[in-house]
Amino acid sequence: MTDDLMSRDGRTIADIERLRFFPATATGGAGSYVVEEGGRRVLDFSGSWGAASLGYSHPAVVEAVSAAVGDMGAICLGSCAVEPAVGLAEDLLARMPDERERRVWFGHSGSDANDAVVRLLEAAMPRRGILSFVGAYHGGSAASMSVSGHSSQSHAPARPGLTRLPYPDPYRPQFAPDLVEGALADLDRRFESEIEPDEIAAVFIEPIQSDGGVIVPPAGFLKGLEERCRAHGILIVVDEVKVGIGRTGLFHAFEAEGLSPDIVVYGKGLGGGLPLSAVVGPAALMDFSSAFAIMTAAGNPVCAAAGRAVLRTVEEEGLTANAAAMGERLLSGLARLAQRHALIGHVRGRGLACGVELVRDPVSREPASSETAKVVYRAHQLGLILYYVGMQSNVLEFTPPLTLSAAEADEGLAILDRALEDVAAGKVADEDVARFAGW
Ligand SMILES: Cc1ncc(COP(=O)(O)O)c(C=O)c1O
Structure with missing residues (x-):
């Protein structure tokens, strides 16, 4: 052997x-x-x-993690106000693009964070529909897969009420002569015929569709989508798991089009390699107690300390x-x-x-x-x-x-x-x- x-x-x-x-x-x-x-x-x-x-x-992560694990590694955020987690929540809230009252949820991966959003929407919103995109990858857990649209997950059933929209691809344009106008007109047409917009709770969108092919949407699409969602009371969930935290040259990738999402999902780079994810969303939704669910180690001090070190280092360096x-x-x-x-x-x-x-x-x-x-x-x-x-x-x-x-x-x-x-x-x-x- x-x-x-x-x-x-x-x-x-x-x-x-x-x-x-x-x-x-x-x-x-x-x-x-x-x-x-x-x-x-x-x-x-x-x-x-x-x-x-x-x-x-990176020494900043090594030091932060070592200090946290040597101090109070296993304390449960669910049952206790824990310093690094509250600090990290404050750090994230301070980076939101508007003054709306928000709360932070912590998890271990981009997948469980998107799962949490689906769970919250299901519990708190009377509307049953969700929009996402062909090619989207929001995770590998049941609910996150059910709102994704990636070819690697064709074994996973789509969530009932899900509609997948074409993600505008400038190299393989689905609409001509103008890709943005065409994609937005397609959405308008769907709202008039096959989808009842007042039945849609939220749209999940990657500001750059990563696993679907690193597709950068043409300028104007995200903003046009946001305008349509606002008009119909549809929440905007921006999945920054892969491209957030400075990667695109902006702290949030959605800032490229000046979006003001209702819900922002973080993962991957936030923990700098440690299992850490976060959802930042409207207080009324995030405090909706009928969606109660807890994961013992979520937001644990070691991962939260790593997250704080990442945010600090991104800024300082x-x-x-x-x-x-x-x-x-x-x-x-x-x-x-x-x-x-x-x-x-x-x-x-x-x-x-x-x-x-x-x-x-x-x-x-x-x-x-x-x-x-x-x-x-x-x-x-x-x-x-x-x-x-x-x-x-x-x-x-x-x-x-x-x-x-x-x-x-x-x-x-x-x-x-x-x-x-x-x-x-x-x-x-x-x-x-x-x-x-x-x-
Ligand atoms: C945009 C996006 N969301 C969510 C996920 C899932 O993250 P994780 O694999 O950390 O659960 C990924 C993973 O590739 C991703 O690219």
Whole structure:
């Protein structure tokens, strides 16, 4: 029996918990690098799907977590007013875009946070309908899956009363001649015919649709959606789990269009790697006691302390501005790569939430799904962690730590350049990638 980490993983970890793209291992991490079994350092352009907002082993998180765990690790927020959790709630409330009275709920993951929103809506709102988007990923737990629309979750039943709208995609526009006008007119038409708007409780939206393909909605769409929701009393739930907390060069991604959401959902980067999520919503809804449910360790002092350290560090180290600057550097480097590699169909993103869509043909835009699997496989061989997303599994996703340096950005671009070249030259075989299912 082989005893390397990958073999032990194969004997112990459930397949349903795996999302593997290449034979990666991890025994440590520092800054933007993961340390693999055997000691190789690999640059991480995924940042563990955006969770490693400050990279790995950032001293601010290490210190905050160590202090909290050495002090009162297990205290339950549900039954006790706990300093780090209340402090973190105050930090989040202070960042809301308007003066409405709000409360904060804490959980462990983006999934349970979106679940909590569905539970609250169900309990507190007489309206039964929900809107979300084709391609949306709001989580892997029952209720969050039931309002998602991602191809990887086709096994999960949609929530009764759910309507999925097309998420406007500038590279693959669903409406012509004007994508924004078309998408909003489509919504208006639905409100007049197939959906009763006064029966809709809320719309769930990702301000950049991440797992659906890093789709940046065209300017004006989010605002137009907000206006229509306001007109019909539909609550706006913005899922900032992947792109919030400074990643897009703004604290909230929704600020790009000056939205004022009713409910904001946080996860991933908020905990800097620790299991932490939060929902910030209207007090009347968040205090609705008939929706009572409790999770013993939610908002625990260790994770809350990590969250406070992340928010403080993002501010003190100017990481929102760094995300904007490094994002521009990545996007212009990727645009240069697009001129040399026929596989690159589209480069897009905002700050350090970038996507590169790979296609077989620039005119037909046929998704290059197997080639994408090979590119990330080869990139890993060459020293770069990069995963892919998208309904056709053909979009490279870049969500590196917000602490990324210019040298690291350039290093990753150089590796990707070579990986694209090697795949085009046929250096990666179908069999190499066959055992990695990806999405
Ligand atoms: C936008 C969005 N919401 C929610 C989730 C679920 O978060 P988690 O996997 O931490 O439960 C994800 C995960 O990819 C996400 O991208």
